[in-house]
Amino acid sequence: MKRQIKVTSLFQMRDLKAVGKKFVHVMYPKKSSALLRDWDLWGPLVLCVSLALMLQGGSADSKEDGGPQFAEVFVIIWFGAVVITLNSKLLGGTISFFQSLCVLGYCVLPLTVAMLVCRLVLLAGSGTISFIVRLIVVMAMFGWSTLASTAFLADSQPPNRKALVVYPIFLFYFVISWMILTFTPQ
Amino acid sequence: MQGGGSAVIDMENMDDTSGSSFEDMGEMHQRMKEEEEEEGEAGAAEEEDGEFLGVKGLRGQLGRQVADQVWQVGKRQASKAFSLYANIDILRPYFDVEPVQVRARLLESMIPVKMISFPQKIAGELYGPLMLVFTLVAILLHGMKTSDTIIREGTLMGTAIGTCFGYWLGVSSFIYFLAYLCNAQITMVQMLSLLGYGLFGHCITLFVTYNIHFHSLFYIFWLVVGGLSTLRMVAVLVSRTVGHTQRLILCGTLAALHMLFLLYLHFAYHKVVEGILDTLEGPNMPPFQRVARDIPVVSNAILNTTAKAVALTL
Numbered sequence: 001m002k003r004q005i006k007v008t009s010l011f012q013m014r015d016l017k018a019v020g021k022k023f024v025h026v027m028y029p030k031k032s033s034a035l036l037r038d039w040d041l042w043g044p045l046v047l048c049v050s051l052a053l054m055l056q057g058g059s060a061d062s063k064e065d066g067g068p069q070f071a072e073v074f075v076i077i078w079f080g081a082v083v084i085t086l087n088s089k090l091l092g093g094t095i096s097f098f099q100s101l102c103v104l105g106y107c108v109l110p111l112t113v114a115m116l117v118c119r120l121v122l123l124a125g126s127g128t129i130s131f132i133v134r135l136i137v138v139m140a141m142f143g144w145s146t147l148a149s150t151a152f153l154a155d156s157q158p159p160n161r162k163a164l165v166v167y168p169i170f171l172f173y174f175v176i177s178w179m180i181l182t183f184t185p186q
Numbered sequence: 187m188q189g190g191g192s193a194v195i196d197m198e199n200m201d202d203t204s205g206s207s208f209e210d211m212g213e214m215h216q217r218m219k220e221e222e223e224e225e226g227e228a229g230a231a232e233e234e235d236g237e238f239l240g241v242k243g244l245r246g247q248l249g250r251q252v253a254d255q256v257w258q259v260g261k262r263q264a265s266k267a268f269s270l271y272a273n274i275d276i277l278r279p280y281f282d283v284e285p286v287q288v289r290a291r292l293l294e295s296m297i298p299v300k301m302i303s304f305p306q307k308i309a310g311e312l313y314g315p316l317m318l319v320f321t322l323v324a325i326l327l328h329g330m331k332t333s334d335t336i337i338r339e340g341t342l343m344g345t346a347i348g349t350c351f352g353y354w355l356g357v358s359s360f361i362y363f364l365a366y367l368c369n370a371q372i373t374m375v376q377m378l379s380l381l382g383y384g385l386f387g388h389c390i391t392l393f394v395t396y397n398i399h400f401h402s403l404f405y406i407f408w409l410v411v412g413g414l415s416t417l418r419m420v421a422v423l424v425s426r427t428v429g430h431t432q433r434l435i436l437c438g439t440l441a442a443l444h445m446l447f448l449l450y451l452h453f454a455y456h457k458v459v460e461g462i463l464d465t466l467e468g469p470n471m472p473p474f475q476r477v478a479r480d481i482p483v484v485s486n487a488i489l490n491t492t493a494k495a496v497a498l499t500l
Contacts, residue, residue: 072341086274090281091313163285164313171320175327182331 019043026106026148036152039098044105047112048077051176054115055183073179080172081105088153088165095156104169107149111173114141115180122185134181142177146170280312280375288314295383298417302425310375315354315382321389322350329396330455349451354382357443364439368432370423380419381444387415388448395452404452408445416444 019042052073085100093100118134149169154162291314299306326346355378362377372380391411395404420437427433 069341072343076343087281087313087316090274090278092282160284164283164288167317168320171317171324175324178324178327178331 015040015042019046022106023109026109036095036099036103039096039102041098041102041105044081044102044108047105047108048074051077051108051112051115054112054119055179076175076179077105077108080175084165084168084172087168088157091161091164092158093153093156093165095153100153103149103152104172107145107152107173108176110141110144110148111138111176111180114138114177115183118180118183119185122183126184138177138181142173145173149173277312280310283311283313287311291383292386295386295418296411296414298414299421299425302421304425305371306422306425308372308376308380308422310373311379312375312382315379315385318382318385318389319350319354322385322392323347325389325392325396326350326451326455329392332396353447354378354385357381357440357447361436361440361443364436365423365427368427368429368436370427370432370436372423372426380422384415384419384444387411388451391448392451408448408452412445412448416441419444 018038018040022040022043052070055073056070081101081104084104085097088095088100089097095103114137117137121130121133121137124130146166146169150162150166153169154165157165287309291309291311323346326349327342330342330346358374358378358381361381362372362374365372365377391404391407395407420441423436423440424433427436
């Protein structure tokens with residue numbers, strides 16, 4: 001039975017609830033298929049943009065180039081996610097391209113939280129204690145991100161190749177954590 | 187359908203008991219509108235042809251054919267683009283490895299082979315080299331940040347990625363070209379794989395020496411670790427080349443480039459460079475305050491005066 005073509009708005013309350021549910025799934029990674037089955041890229045986009053915005057305004061003493069530029073962070077996150085997805089597909093994974101992008105994007109959430117905490121800590125001061133606090137927070141969130149994405153992605157691989165897929169994910173989140181940890185405001 | 191029939195609603199096919207006849211009407215209107223639009227576009231495209239046709243029904247049919255052709259061409263282009271994506275499958279055999287194999291190859295890359303009388307086997311695999319290049323990028327970023335390198339033109343990430351990938355791809359291609367000239371038996375994938383695994387030594391050296399800043403330690407690592415991985419690559423290439431001159435050219439070039447790259451990576455992103463950059467900025471800048479703790483003051487002063495002389499002559 002042919003249905004009438006309905007023109008809906010691009011983004012609805014239903015989508016917002018779906019995005020929120022996925023955020024919750026990332027923070028408590030259990031074996032749920034919500035992230036995989038109905039993938040969407042809204043959440044990763046929001047996280048990527050907010051992370052890139054928060055990384056602005058960092059610098060050393062130079063005028064032109066200090067912390068990573070907005071476009072740089074954006075490109076790194078998406079290029080890194082694409083490379084990891086291609087790698088996992090080439091290794092014989094059963095997950096689709098956009099599903100993998102969706103999972104990797106959503107698992108940036110703990111690191112975004114870490115960035116927020118780092119900025120707040122840096123408001124208080126930038127001595128050694130603040131560095132240690134930031135280091136601990138970033139390392140914890142980095143571990144959480146890696147574990148969360150591994151929990152979702154490693155299942156789609158043949159069992160003896162999980163290590164080959166986990167390593168690039170580890171590198172990817174390590175680079176993002178490095179960008180967060182070395183952020184110094186002006 | 188009747189000729190020119192887009193404006194005719196075929197009432198006999200409307201089933202009043204369908205329950206969704208309202209939707210069917212809507213859908214049919216939508217289809218009519220779409221066809222009108224298509225014909226409008228096709229009509230605009232063939233207005234020159236329409237002049238001598240002059241018959242409305244014929245123009246409708248031609249319009250439909252043109253629209254059909256446009257659809258076919260579009261579909262063909264889309265499927266071509268899609269098959270390009272499916273070409274990722276040509277890379278699949280190069281990623282067919284097990285973790286045990288990767289570990290074994292990493293360790294083997296540090297052990298020079300003794301037997302060079304018959305060609306050594308090189309695994310044409312790209313997963314290990316690709317991961318090693320990315321690891322090198324990560325280590326380089328860490329080193330640049332801990333040494334507070336200030337890159338004036340460009341960004342830290344761009345520089346690191348460009349350097350590592352540029353070395354891997356560029357030097358592989360160059361050595362492959364030389365190998366072609368020197369009649370060595372090696373394929374491009376094998377060369378990429380060989381050089382990629384050779385970067386394992388670089389990764390270890392830089393990882394250690396970016397964290398422990400002793401120059402003598404770096405030189406020891408440079409000679410031992412860098413030397414071992416270079417020796418392995420050289421031995422494999424020698425086993426695949428015939429003739430003394432060719433062997434000398436090929437292996438000399440590779441050894442020189444590999445060792446010099448490690449030297450460059452260490453010194454380019456080390457605390458010394460900051461002094462040079464600050465000196466080149468101009469006489470108004472405050473003098474370089476921090477002295478790297480492992481460089482004697484004399485050599486630092488020499489570097490600074492040399493840099494100043496260079497800046498003045500430019």
